Amino acid sequence: MKSVDDHLSDILRTVRVLAPLELELERALGTTLAEEVAAPVAMPPFDNSAMDGYAVRSEDVADAPVTLPVIDDIAAGDGRLQAIGPGMAMRIMTGAPLPAGADAVVPVEWTDGGTARVAIGRPAVKGNAVRRSGEDVRAGDVVLPVGTPIGPAQLGVLAGVGRRRVLVRPRPRVVVISTGAELVEPGLPLGPGQIWESNSFALVAGVREAGGEGYRAGIVGDDAAGFLDQLDAQLLRADLVITSGGVSMGAYEPVKEALGPLGTVRFERVAMQPGMPQGFGVVGEDQVPIFALPGNPVSSFVSFVLFVRPALRKMQGLPEGPTPTVRAVTTGPLRSPEGKRSYLRGVFGPGGTVGPVRRQGSHQLAALAAANALIVVPEDVTELPEGTDVEVIPL
Numbered sequence: 001m002k003s004v005d006d007h008l009s010d011i012l013r014t015v016r017v018l019a020p021l022e023l024e025l026e027r028a029l030g031t032t033l034a035e036e037v038a039a040p041v042a043m044p045p046f047d048n049s050a051m052d053g054y055a056v057r058s059e060d061v062a063d064a065p066v067t068l069p070v071i072d073d074i075a076a077g078d079g080r081l082q083a084i085g086p087g088m089a090m091r092i093m094t095g096a097p098l099p100a101g102a103d104a105v106v107p108v109e110w111t112d113g114g115t116a117r118v119a120i121g122r123p124a125v126k127g128n129a130v131r132r133s134g135e136d137v138r139a140g141d142v143v144l145p146v147g148t149p150i151g152p153a154q155l156g157v158l159a160g161v162g163r164r165r166v167l168v169r170p171r172p173r174v175v176v177i178s179t180g181a182e183l184v185e186p187g188l189p190l191g192p193g194q195i196w197e198s199n200s201f202a203l204v205a206g207v208r209e210a211g212g213e214g215y216r217a218g219i220v221g222d223d224a225a226g227f228l229d230q231l232d233a234q235l236l237r238a239d240l241v242i243t244s245g246g247v248s249m250g251a252y253e254p255v256k257e258a259l260g261p262l263g264t265v266r267f268e269r270v271a272m273q274p275g276m277p278q279g280f281g282v283v284g285e286d287q288v289p290i291f292a293l294p295g296n297p298v299s300s301f302v303s304f305v306l307f308v309r310p311a312l313r314k315m316q317g318l319p320e321g322p323t324p325t326v327r328a329v330t331t332g333p334l335r336s337p338e339g340k341r342s343y344l345r346g347v348f349g350p351g352g353t354v355g356p357v358r359r360q361g362s363h364q365l366a367a368l369a370a371a372n373a374l375i376v377v378p379e380d381v382t383e384l385p386e387g388t389d390v391e392v393i394p395l
């Protein structure tokens with residue numbers, strides 16, 4: 001059987017980072033920066049007041065209390081300003097440009113608030129309540145390097161340095177196709193032998209959380225030709241395809257049947273539990289990567305976390321590597337099949353502990369939903385006593 005690490009290496013070797021795209025700022029949230037962004041001018045672009053108060057020359061208020069004539073009012077946004085001479089004050093608002101000659105702002109709270117003359121109660125030192133030009137960023141400074149994930153604060157600084165459009169690695173568009181004649185859309189009544197389709201909901205949500213755009217392409221029955229038609233139609237809009245079901249050893253395995261003969265998708269047994277049967281390769285003229293995940297709900301979910309999420313990160317230009325883990329100490333004994341790496345569903349407890357949930361079957365979706373972690377048990381370990389230090393993937 002192939003190891004989990006080898007399978008992930010093959011995937012990351014095949015998957016390519018998406019071509020960059022220029023987007024309006026409003027559409028850039030969740031993408032990754034594909035250019036270095038520098039400030040075209042200093043930020044702030046001019047010296048300005050940090051408070052509402054009075055612009056003064058600090059030497060004129062050094063012996064406060066003093067009273068000075070107020071010769072002008074400066075609001076934020078005011079353009080051309082007269083300079084301030086010795087012994088004068090100007091009323092100034094937060095964000096308004098500091099007039100030439102002034103080197104300090106006296107907050108209004110230290111004064112009588114006068115408009116023609118102002119009584120200043122205490123001295124303000126040079127630079128008091130003044131925000132200097134370039135104090136945030138100097139002209140030409142890089143504010144965001146290539147590869148930065150764009151969140152709210154990064155969007156803020158892009159706009160703050162005057163950008164309207166930005167070059168990014170776009171969100172990967174991912175189509176999820178579920179296969180299985182037994183599957184029914186949730187919300188519709190179940191007939192005999194049927195279950196509600198759930199994998200595509202979890203997978204699309206996982207794609208979105210990982211920074212992609214996920215689309216459910218609906219359910220395909222156990223018919224290879226029908227599956228290929230659906231795949232063909234979906235390839236037009238997909239950077240990546242995920243299928244679930246139809247990859248094991250049964251008599252009706254439409255995904256394996258349809259993709260196997262293409263020769264570009266390999267179906268393998270990976271030494272892991274759950275998620276042993278895995279298909280991966282490329283399809284179509286554009287060599288779109290395709291993951292053929294096993295149908296058991298926990299298996300498809302765990303496969304997503306281990307294999308699809310790292311692929312999506314690479315496509316977005318984010319740092320490559322396996323899904324990160326943390327350490328925790330087990331609160332109960334664990335069992336694992338020999339020769340397979342297990343990903344047991346668990347719950348983090350207080351103080352860095354983790355315990356397995358009670359039901360560990362690949363079909364036990366409710367137990368997965370009750371877990372918040374996958375406990376990793378290495379291939380060569382079959383039993384672990386309580387109190388063992390283990391690797392854990394937070395969910």
Ligand SMILES: Nc1nc2c(c(=O)[nH]1)N[C@H]1C(S)=C(S)[C@@H](COP(=O)(O)OP(=O)(O)OC[C@H]3O[C@@H](n4cnc5c(N)ncnc54)[C@H](O)[C@@H]3O)O[C@H]1N2
Pocket residue numbers: 178179180182183195196197198199200244245246247248249250253274275276277293294295296297299362363
């Ligand atoms: N003889 C063998 N049988 C099986 C083997 C094996 O090695 N030899 N492997 C088992 C393992 S492990 C897994 S995992 C599954 C994988 O099966 P498939 O990928 O072919 O998936 P299906 O047979 O279509 O479905 C499996 C199971 O999951 C349910 N399912 C499928 N799709 C969905 C969905 N979208 N939403 C909810 N539930 C879904 C389906 O009803 C089945 O119960 O094969 C084992 N068998």
Ligand code: MOO
Pocket residue numbers: 272273274275276277294296299362363
């Ligand atoms: O390996 Mo399968 O994925 O147990 O259920």
